[in-house]
Amino acid sequence: MYTTLLAIHSLTRWLVLPSLLFAIQRAFRGWYSGKAFSTFDEAVRLAVVTITNIQVSLGLVLYAISPxxxxxxxxxxxAVHVGEMRFFGxxxxxxxIxxxxxxxxxxxxxxxxxxxxEKFKTMAIWFTLGLLVILIAIPWPFSPLAKRPFFRLVY
Incomplete structure (x- = not known):
């Protein structure tokens, strides 16, 4: 169960990142162009929050069962003195979170x-801040904090 959930959590980041980037792009475009905040923009906002909350929920379950x-x-x-342990711990x-x-x-x-x-500006600022924290916290293959592959498959 652990390896399957870990693979799902790893792959779900590829839903979080593009949806967040898309929402941020729409927010900045709407903010600077004076567009109306449409029902599609509202749906994008809700989708990003839902996907992000699903991802963090998966992560919290993993946190509880991770070796x-x-x-x-x-x-x-x-363990607090071991970089990778501290990173995940x-x-x-x-x-x-x-x-x-x-x-x-x-x-x-x-x-x-x-x-x-105001809606576009607020979404642009808060979602961009969230994205920046996410980009720092992901264990990228090139990260100095902890290295993990771009795609983790069940094996």
Whole structure:
């Protein structure tokens, strides 16, 4: 179950990133061009929040059953000094929860704005902040924090 869930979590990032980039692109375009905030923009906002929340939920389940985080919690004094252990034991989870909160807060703030330009501006700023945190927290193959493949398959 763990390896399957890990593969799903790894692949789901490829839903989060493009949907978030698409929403940000629409938000900046709408903000700078003076467009109306359409029902499609609303659907994009909701889709991004939903996909992001699904991803963080999968991550929290993984956090609870992962052998890395289990080791980290049982051997904290040693594990906190090992970069990759600390990354998955604290940093990755914390930053992804923070990114999800930024995106969710931004989404709620968009919903409460009255004017279209305020909606686009709010979505652009909050979603971009969330994306920046996500990009830092993903264990990319080239990351100095923890290296993982672009695609993790079940084996």
């Amino acid at each position: 890395i985080t289990t080791y980290f919690s049982h051997h904290y004094q040693v 604290i940093e990755h989870a914390f930053m992804m 923070m990114a999800t909160l930024l995106i969710s807060i931004g989404s709620v703030r968009v919903k409460n704005k009255r004017h279209d330009q």
